[in-house]
Amino acid sequence: MGMMFNGERKPYLKVLKGRERPAWAPLKRNLLTVPNRPGARPKSTDVEPRPLAVPIVIKGVDLADLQKIKEDLAAWLVTDEPCPLIFDDEPDRIYYAYVDQSIDFEEIVKLGMGKLNFICPDPYKYSSVSKYQHSIISEGMSLVTPLNKGTVKAKPIFEIQVDNDYTHIDISNGDQINRIGRIVNLEEYAAAREELVLNDKLTSALGWAKTEGSVNIDGRATGDMKSDGYRFIAENFGTMSEGWHGPFYKKTLGQTLTDFRLEAILELLNTGEDKFGKVEVYLLDNNNLPVCSVTIKDVDSAGKRIYANVRLGGGDIGFKDVISTHGEQESTFWNFYGMLRIEKVGERWTGYVAKINKETGQHTARAFELFHDREKQFLRQPTQIGIYIAQYGTRKVPSLRADDVRVYKMNSLTENQIPYVVRAGDVVTFDHQSENILINGESRMDLKAFGGEFFHLERGDNVIMTSPALPTKAMWRERFR
Structure with a gap:
């Protein structure tokens, strides 16, 4: 044996x-x-x-x-x-x-x-086998009835498909409840904290304008960019013997933003340690000056350090790196596929970087930083977005890709306005095994309601209810003494 x-x-x-x-x-x-x-x-x-x-x-x-x-x-x-x-x-x-x-x-x-x-x-x-069950939605209720045949309580995971905008999501076993967000009472009303301004999956270069020369970015704009039907890639980088150079394409946002959020899904896949390159996404003002940018780059001649950068400003006003990191380990961001985010609300700027597991969508190797611009140094207002894919001199490049960009307008809410915490198409995961709550793979424990509990599945029959009544999948592994 x-x-x-x-x-x-x-x-x-x-x-x-x-x-x-x-x-x-x-x-x-x-x-x-x-x-x-x-x-x-x-x-x-x-x-x-x-x-x-x-x-x-x-x-x-x-x-x-x-x-x-x-x-x-x-x-x-x-x-x-x-x-x-x-x-x-x-x-x-x-x-x-x-x-x-x-x-x-x-x-x-x-x-x-x-x-x-x-x-x-x-x-x-x-x-050795995980069990799962989908909810039944009837008469305004969404119920899951897991049968736990283990000899001790099980730790479930609930995955909820969101079909609309909601201010809260509840999951309950009748005695205990877990919740994100807040319920709107009679004296309050729901409001959107954010409005989607641009959502581009980069499946086509239509609407993007090629820019050339010295254009207030970290490098020169040369060469051509195209979409392969799934993402933006460099068709060619142009010719320069030294320094950063490559295609830079811009697109208008259609409005001027004061408070905003930029999210970009970028890839840098490196099959060797002798390749160099970067992908950057800029927000630009009406004068083509940088408001902020996010970057994933390989500039290391040895080792597997891939750097993520979230930057405010640039040009004559100087800059501030909110995040500049290769992660906890040297190879944390090696073969990077993930999200880079920058957000401004008032004087408060936040930066976020995370790798994304392509199979599960879960965010890993996360970095989050906060900066208050009390000196009011970074006040430019974005009207455009730009994508830059660059080579350094004539050196070999890794696989550089821009997969997705989104820009949101951030709204100021009054005391009696309760923000939506989820949008149609989101997937909310209540992970009672690791005691975490995720939205689209990103941990959002900041939205967990005070008093919410990560309850277990009892031995035998269980009845779990989701509110609002949304399609819910329960997953668990039975445990034995």
Whole structure:
């Protein structure tokens, strides 16, 4: 019999009889004793980490080969975080474990026998299959009725498809409720905090104007840009022996904005460490001067540092980098696909950068910064948007793409105006497993209502209601003692 750990199994390892897998994790009963009273009163119960002792044998060609196998075993089993552990005699259950202590092998010719000690910080076993159920909408109600066949409560994830603009979304099990936003009362009314001014998926260059020469951007405008039907790419970068150069295309916003938000989905996919390039999106005023910009760029001659930049101003008024980072690790933004955002409301500027998982849409490796322009240095008002895809000199370039740009007008609301928190087409995720709330993959815990609770699915039947009545998908994995 064998086992799979962290998605791998090793042909040289066999699990022996004598495994120590307790029927449940250790329990610690906390009791309250009262002087002069017999016995004690139950106070609480702690479920402690679950130990697993697994006797194994490893087989090599000879003693020398056995030493190499032990090195491979350490590389496989020694991890920083708990990983999935599945035994062949229990294939439908997953433990989340990592090795504890060391292991001493009794070596005989080409065999080594010993005992692996695992520890599971999460004391429960999990079903190997996730379950899901879609809501039924009837008579103005959206109900999901998950059946939890596990032996303990499950931690669900609820995914809600939004069909209109709403000031709040609720998910409830009848006793507990989780909520984003606020309900509008009789003395209040709903209002849009933001209005979409430009939403361009960049599937066509129609409406975009080519600009050439020195045009108040970080580089020269040369060459041509096109859409491949999905995004903007550089058709050619023009010719320069040094410095940044490449196509720069502009488009009017149709109005002058005072408070605004720019969002751009950009890509920089680098297959080698000897390639350089950048993608920038600018907001420009009526005189073609930069109001602000967002950039993803590779300027590193060695290593995998990809830099994200969110900048205010430029030109004769100077500039302020709200964000300039390559992430927590050197390779955090390597092969970047993600969002860069800049927002201005009054004197308050905010910058945001995140990678986006293309499969799940979830934002990762996020950076958020705030800046107050109390000196009123950055007061230009945008009327145009520009996209710049640039090469440095004659150096090789990575894959540079602009996928999507959006610009919003930000409105000032009065005290009795309650802002919409979601729009038609949004996907709201109440993740009661990681205790997070996401809108379109972006964490929005700032919208969580005070008193909202991340409730569990009880054993057996559950009834979950969504308000407003919206299509809801419940997902969960059953847990066992």
